[in-house]
Amino acid sequence: xxxxFDVHRRDLxxxxxxAGLIAVPAVGALTSCASGGGEGNQVDKGEKSKDNPLAVNxxxxxxxxxxxxxxGTQYAKDAAKTYEQRFPEAKVSVKSTQKxxxxxxxxxxxxxxxxxxxxxxxxxxxxxxxxxxxxxxxLSPLLDAPSIDDASVTVRDTLRPGIVEMGQYDGEQCYVLxxxxxxxGVWYSQTNLxxxxxxxxxxxxxxxxxxxxxxKKGVAGWTYPGKYPYYLPFSLYPFMxxxxxDEVLKKIDNLEPDAWKQPAVKAALEAYYxxxxxxxxxxxxxxxxxxxxxxxxxxxxxxxxxxxxWVENETAKTTPDDFEMRVAPPSSLDSGDKMPFETTWASGGxxxxxxxxxxxxxxxxxxxxxxxxxxxxxxxVKQVSSLTALDGGTDxxxxxxxxxxxxxxxxxxxxxxxxxxxxxxxxxxxxxxIGTGCLGEMMAGRMTPAECMKKAQQFTDEAxxxxxxxxxxx
Amino acid sequence: xxxxxxxxxxxxxVVPLAIYLMFVVWPFIQSIYYSFTDWTGLSPEFSFVxxxxxxxxxxxxxxxxxxxxxxxxxxxxxxITIGFALFLAFMIxxxxxxxxxxxxxxxxxxSTYKIVYFFPQVLSIAIVALLFQFVYNPRNGxxxxxxxxxxxxxxxxxxxxxPDLALWxxxxxxxxxxxxxxxxxxxxxxxxxxxxxxxxxxxxxxxxFTTFFRITLPLLWDTVQSGWIYMGILALGPEAFAVxxxxxxxxxxxxxxxTVLPLEVYTTAFSDAQAAYATTIGVAxxxxxxxxxxxxxxxxxxxxxxx
Numbered sequence: 001x002x003x004x005f006d007v008h009r010r011d012l013x014x015x016x017x018x019a020g021l022i023a024v025p026a027v028g029a030l031t032s033c034a035s036g037g038g039e040g041n042q043v044d045k046g047e048k049s050k051d052n053p054l055a056v057n058x059x060x061x062x063x064x065x066x067x068x069x070x071x072g073t074q075y076a077k078d079a080a081k082t083y084e085q086r087f088p089e090a091k092v093s094v095k096s097t098q099k100x101x102x103x104x105x106x107x108x109x110x111x112x113x114x115x116x117x118x119x120x121x122x123x124x125x126x127x128x129x130x131x132x133x134x135x136x137x138x139l140s141p142l143l144d145a146p147s148i149d150d151a152s153v154t155v156r157d158t159l160r161p162g163i164v165e166m167g168q169y170d171g172e173q174c175y176v177l178x179x180x181x182x183x184x185g186v187w188y189s190q191t192n193l194x195x196x197x198x199x200x201x202x203x204x205x206x207x208x209x210x211x212x213x214x215x216k217k218g219v220a221g222w223t224y225p226g227k228y229p230y231y232l233p234f235s236l237y238p239f240m241x242x243x244x245x246d247e248v249l250k251k252i253d254n255l256e257p258d259a260w261k262q263p264a265v266k267a268a269l270e271a272y273y274x275x276x277x278x279x280x281x282x283x284x285x286x287x288x289x290x291x292x293x294x295x296x297x298x299x300x301x302x303x304x305x306x307x308x309x310w311v312e313n314e315t316a317k318t319t320p321d322d323f324e325m326r327v328a329p330p331s332s333l334d335s336g337d338k339m340p341f342e343t344t345w346a347s348g349g350x351x352x353x354x355x356x357x358x359x360x361x362x363x364x365x366x367x368x369x370x371x372x373x374x375x376x377x378x379x380x381v382k383q384v385s386s387l388t389a390l391d392g393g394t395d396x397x398x399x400x401x402x403x404x405x406x407x408x409x410x411x412x413x414x415x416x417x418x419x420x421x422x423x424x425x426x427x428x429x430x431x432x433x434i435g436t437g438c439l440g441e442m443m444a445g446r447m448t449p450a451e452c453m454k455k456a457q458q459f460t461d462e463a464x465x466x467x468x469x470x471x472x473x474x
Numbered sequence: 475x476x477x478x479x480x481x482x483x484x485x486x487x488v489v490p491l492a493i494y495l496m497f498v499v500w501p502f503i504q505s506i507y508y509s510f511t512d513w514t515g516l517s518p519e520f521s522f523v524x525x526x527x528x529x530x531x532x533x534x535x536x537x538x539x540x541x542x543x544x545x546x547x548x549x550x551x552x553x554i555t556i557g558f559a560l561f562l563a564f565m566i567x568x569x570x571x572x573x574x575x576x577x578x579x580x581x582x583x584x585s586t587y588k589i590v591y592f593f594p595q596v597l598s599i600a601i602v603a604l605l606f607q608f609v610y611n612p613r614n615g616x617x618x619x620x621x622x623x624x625x626x627x628x629x630x631x632x633x634x635x636x637p638d639l640a641l642w643x644x645x646x647x648x649x650x651x652x653x654x655x656x657x658x659x660x661x662x663x664x665x666x667x668x669x670x671x672x673x674x675x676x677x678x679x680x681x682x683f684t685t686f687f688r689i690t691l692p693l694l695w696d697t698v699q700s701g702w703i704y705m706g707i708l709a710l711g712p713e714a715f716a717v718x719x720x721x722x723x724x725x726x727x728x729x730x731x732x733t734v735l736p737l738e739v740y741t742t743a744f745s746d747a748q749a750a751y752a753t754t755i756g757v758a759x760x761x762x763x764x765x766x767x768x769x770x771x772x773x774x775x776x777x778x779x780x781x
Contacts, residue, residue, distance in 0.1 A: 130517075
């Protein structure tokens with residue numbers, strides 16, 4: 001063997017190795033979901049009757065995909081049994097995953113999506129894009145169908161305020177039906193507040209007083225998920241609306257050029273910034289996850305946390321028995337506010353969709369009709385202690401303290417419910433840019449309210465001018 | 475002898491090459507193609523948009539943030555990791571005081587160290603990132619508890635919540651979990667260097683310093699070079715993505731302080747539903763990686779020593 005051959009062989013292997021190593025980066029991964037065509041292969045409709053107003057084909061299979069998150073999947077499986085009883089010949093399968101996007105995106109691309117999807121969780125598919133790409137079925141037939149409990153009322157009329165509007169993107173068609181109903185606001189423990197010897201503060205001056213008193217006892221006023229600062233708007237947005245009216249949020253949603261320069265925005269941000277300046281925020285908060293901050297709150301290290309009504313179910317394991325969880329609307333700024341103290345943010349969660357290219361879209365809608373019935377609703381409320389889109393539906397149920405107080409907040413609010421759309425319409429603007437980039441930085445003390453407003457406006461302007469983002473107005 | 479050599483080699487390579495072309499090269503070409511479209515990733519329809527995505531990328535401050543962090547990872551991580559791994563491997567294999575019988579030996583307990591160093595490699599990167607997330611917890615994490623223990627309780631940094639520290643915290647985790655692998659790799663390389671060479675050096679009275687730079691490093695050069703490329707790709711690609719995604723604020727924050735190119739690809743594709751634009755950033759990542767590998771191979775080329 002001459003050494004020449006040796007060198008050549010080594011060179012060859014070296015080159016092959018280099019090429020192989022270079023091949024590692026992420027680019028290739030994306031194409032695994034390469035696109036393919038889909039043919040219209042929907043099942044025939046069934047016979048329309050009083051019991052079957054949507055004309056479901058009773059022999060067609062039904063495939064439901066549920067996000068397996070804070071609410072679990074049992075409620076959907078239970079509701080599927082009702083469907084099976086009504087259509088014994090139908091083969092119903094309820095599947096679940098935490099990775100909605102990974103599992104379902106290829107099926108959308110391939111034109112074979114399931115019939116009903118709970119599009120939720122960290123891997124939620126972008127609803128605005130799905131609508132824009134005409135991938136979703138219009139749910140109007142479902143909304144106009146009679147409710148499953150009372151044939152004289154349509155499904156539309158049984159829903160809580162804002163549910164239908166949240167499913168509308170352009171015009172009257174409704175593409176998304178949020179099943180859960182979330183009350184956002186300031187969450188606290190009545191027990192821990194009693195220990196400080198104070199009531200829940202209804203104005204910002206009182207809020208600062210309570211925090212000062214708590215600080216003397218070694219308890220922080222506030223904590224929030226510093227790693228995910230987009231929890232802050234849960235109480236900050238309705239606070240802005242209170243100060244300057246719903247118009248303030250409307251301008252933010254519509255990405256207007258002066259949205260973040262409004263006086264109400266300035267007042268709200270300055271009020272929150274004071275919490276940081278006066279040292280009322282739990283030490284280390286900017287580095288905590290939602291779980292870590294909620295646990296600190298459960299342990300009584302901080303009094304208040306901005307959150308949504310899922311928090312009761314999510315923290316169930318660490319909540320002390322005598323915690324007496326409560327939610328309240330954010331404090332008013334002062335008597336000059338445009339909206340009353342009771343004003344709060346409440347809106348739908350767990351968005352259900354029926355793909356336009358599903359095999360059995362009518363079946364998907366029918367299953368949704370079952371879910372929106374009293375029986376399935378009460379089952380959901382009992383299992384996961386959250387409200388549903390069905391108005392009422394909790395009568396006669398024994399509810400946990402947090403959920404009970406959430407219902408109280410809703411009743412007190414009446415029509416004064418605000419529903420900012422930016423979290424659904426512009427996910428990355430809301431979460432990454434304004435949430436993490438502006439609000440989180442300000443609350444950590446690295447940005448003044450003035451800088452925060454300027455930066456948030458800059459991000460808003462960029463989003464408005466970006467053609468690749470679909471724009472909505474309300 | 476030379477005659478028919480390539481045909482002989484090619485004969486063996488046909489099947490692997492075909493698989494490689496189909497599953498590696500073809501998706502690459504496809505994704506480069508997608509970077510010229512407006513594909514959302516959520517529907518099969520898309521149209522051709524030319525260079526629009528590339529134009530957008532050049533004006534995207536997020537992209538530049540991510541690129542600068544990835545380049546910082548690329549510049550620092552391989553140097554620090556491989557430098558430290560070489561030091562440890564040398565101490566384990568050669569650095570010990572002369573003991574009876576053996577001309578070269580490692581420091582006392584070197585075989586135990588080898589296992590200890592390698593241990594992080596056994597854990598999946600996701601687990602490592604999760605563990606360090608607890609370590610860095612500003613309220614009751616091990617790090618701040620330790621600071622309090624030594625009387626530095628008043629200085630309790632937010633670690634991952636502080637834009638000045640977060641990137642270094644992430645970098646340290648990558649260093650921590652990869653250095654052991656290179657210790658073992660270099661140890662293997664060093665143990666194949668003939669003892670006679672070391673004996674000769676010892677007879678000439680060479681110090682440990684000279685021994686390392688004149689004997690060990692030159693004879694280990696090929697291994698170091700492969701390690702360098704491997705580490706660079708880890709720092710650009712999957713490992714960096716995992717730690718940033720799991721550990722940091724946002725993720726990618728605070729205020730974009732820790733975002734890296736693969737994270738940018740991921741979020742653009744899967745939370746912003748702009749798959750085509752994501753492939754564009756992916757192409758940029760590919761170019762950075764290729765350039766890096768080319769530079770290292772070019773600079774590292776030197777006469778191979780035979781022994």
